Amino acid sequence: MSTRNPAVSRWHFRVVLAAAAAAVLAFAALPAEAATAPGPGNDVSWPQCGKALPKGQTFGIVGVNNGLANTTNPCLGTQLTWAGTSKGGTGQPLVALYVNTANPGAAGSWWPSSNTYGGTTVANPYGECTAGSYGPACSYMYGYAKAYDDATIRGVSNPASYLWWLDVETGNSWSQGTLANRADLEGMAAYFASIGARAGLYSTRSQWDQIVGTVPSSSNLYTLPSWLAGARSLAGAKRGCADAALTGGGKVTVTQYVSGGFDFDHSCI
Template sequence: MALAAAAVALLTVAAVPAQAATAPGPGNDVSWPQCGKALPKGQTFGIVGVNNGLANTTNPCLGTELTWAGTSKGGTGQPLVALYVNTANPGASGSWWPASNTYGGTPVANPYGECSAGSYGAACSYMYGYAKAYDDATIRGVSNPASYLWWLDVETGNSWSSETLANRADLEGMAAYFASIGARAGLYSTRSQWDQIVGAVPSASNLYTLPSWLAGARSLADAKRNCADAALTGGGKVTLTQYVSGGFDYDHSCI
């Protein structure tokens, strides 16, 4: 009888189906609009905006929000904490514009040639982007900037040149600075905004293989489908998609 009972017990255990692994939930991104407000809870990863809406400003809640992001649970292919920065190419309308290929006391190798006072083309746009990335990494209160993935937030709400080449050069300058300190960079936008601001990116550009974070989904289901969309650049891959729900920005990891 004991052997028979043991056999029944084994059959019973074998008949219990294995529990399916729970898929990791979404992450969230926050920035200055969330200052002083309740932040999302239980996020798998957090992405924090470094600026206060403009490329030359600092998010006053950066430290608090980085602490929040550090509580992320993990479980996706995304880093627990990443950063995003506002981008722009204001030209003559900006409060500052470069007049040489030197910034931060260091000469910068500029693939577009020499930036000179009064010029608003690709060479000075490249230097403007480089300078804004330099500032983001050095004066905004980010410790160990090389350890982060930095997303470049490209939106029509900020100031841009009417020349897509100049705008592309601006973003290339930002990517070049982050690469110079050993940090990774990625591109955030929607297809329509990217095409309007930057246009097609040639394979020789340092933007060409950067990952894409696509905005514009209205639900988690939409965000999941958007993982199959074309990346912002021909050599990139969509690794992250964004949707809005309940007043928060949610992010679905495609990897």
């Protein structure tokens, strides 16, 4: 015969049931980030040609150029296919693009001499670009032309559907004047906007300040999102989401860190 007290047994049952319910509620109350914990994305370009690419990325960003603004990544098609396998789960598009930028002036293999490119006469906020001029007006047209080429001759289908990141680094050729360099990037952003595409800005704070400087609110760069480079770990990349954007009206939406020979990207949104 059982010697258990029925009242005590019922009390134990209620305690166990209450504990189980509390555990369920506690799990449900976890932040969405803790429950889902999407992993990082990756960016790849010509240095990864012929190499194994990362697997399981949540989003992929593919370089369009071969290291210089006037070249094409020979593995662009293959890498776009790779990016298309991204799993999602962040606020980033599954596939985005980045392009090299530069403002070489007289050192370039080509330089504009008018406000016309690709059969279009461009409304240039810096006035008329003329032969032999290397100031903001022709810099704007150079940027516009490079963006036009990136969207039309590099092998990108449906370019308007992508987010295009402008990769701004000291390794490429730049004018000594930050105004001309800013105009160059504004020309690129203007072209992408003209086809209905979005643009963003990639750099480190130190490189951006050296090349572009402070961007006024009147610039079409002012509200563009920032992708910040320079973190050395995932933890550092997460902290970078709280850093100031490259422009006063922008927001940091992606941060980059390097691990195991790959570029990893943390989504801040």
